[in-house]
Amino acid sequence: MSASDRAGPGMPCWVSLLTGDLAEAQRFYGAVLGWSFRLGSLGEDFSVALSHGKPVAGLGEVARRMGVAVSWTCYFAVDDADLVAARVRERGGTVAVGPLAVGRGRAVLAADQAGAVFGFWEGKVLRGWNIGSGVAPAWLELRTRDAFASAVFYGEIFDWDNRPDLCEVRYEDEAVMVRADGHTVACLRGGAIEAAPDPRIRPRWHVYFRVDDVEKAVEAALGAGGSVVSEPGAGTGRVGREATLCDPEGGMFTVTENGHC
Known part of the structure; x- marks a missing residue:
């Protein structure tokens, strides 16, 4: 996660x-998404996935070392990692790792009040x-029990409400949408996760x-060697036809056609 421009504070900046x-992981995602890979700046345990020669995501062989599940994690840009980490704790979340010096920045891995893991x-x-454009992910969605409670949590830790010039949060289609410059960058959606029979379906x-x-x-x-969680079908309306998959280690993600926000 290094270059020259800064994403707006509190906005998604990487996955x-x-x-x-x-x-x-490189073998699997290369086959499924057509990615190539180059060594990252953080050492041999890290690589950067490339789509059409442009960085799209990071991969790090750190799950066992950190004692966490194999998973995709989205990161949000912040001005002060210590301040945001304190806000997470104050509001019932958990700071698992960091703030940790990584390259020329600092990273934190945390979980919200419902247990969904995220980073900043x-x-x-x-x-x-930018989410929804170029080679970046087509869509980021928080699947949780109470979208409104989660919107309050993230709004307070990332100061969304006090930055109307950078961020707009509104209720649409039974979900909370987060926009920057009129462009949707994230969706927070509630539902009956606790009743879901699949143990992999949890706040995330x-x-x-x-x-x-x-x-x-x-x-x-x-x-x-991967598996299918949900068969191909119609998307949410914000993205095209989609299917949810797991990589061989259980990392879950969705593929979609004509994704746009």
Whole structure:
């Protein structure tokens, strides 16, 4: 997560896979999403995924070392990691790692009051990496029990309400939408997660990646040792046709066609 432009404070600025096997993750996501990879600036346990030669996501072989589940994690830009970490604790969340010096910035891995894991980053961010455009993820969605309670939590820790020039939060389509400069950057959606029979369905930030053909992506995922959580079908209305997949280690994500925000 380094370059020259800063994302607006409190806005998504990166996504990263916490994996237990970097080589296996690269093989899987290369097959399913067509990514190539280069060594990251943080050492041999980290790589940057490239789509059409442009950075799209990070991968780090740190899940076992950190004692966390293999998962995709979204990061938000902040001006002061210590201040935001204190706000997380004050509001019933958990700070699991950090603030930790990483390259030229500082990173924190945390969980909200419902247990959904997220991160935040103090430092420079990638120029042109914007949700819903270019090679960046098509969509970020918090799937939780109470979208309004979560909106209050994130609004307070990231100071969304006090930055109307940078951020707009509104209720639409039974969800809370977060916009920056008129562009939707995140969605917070509530639902009956506690009643879901699948133990993998728990409060989480969920990442959508754009593909040309969902069926081909599903076929590639199965061929590469992954699994299907939800079969191809119509999207939420904000993204196109979609399917939810797991990589061989259980990292969950969604592929979608014609994703836009």
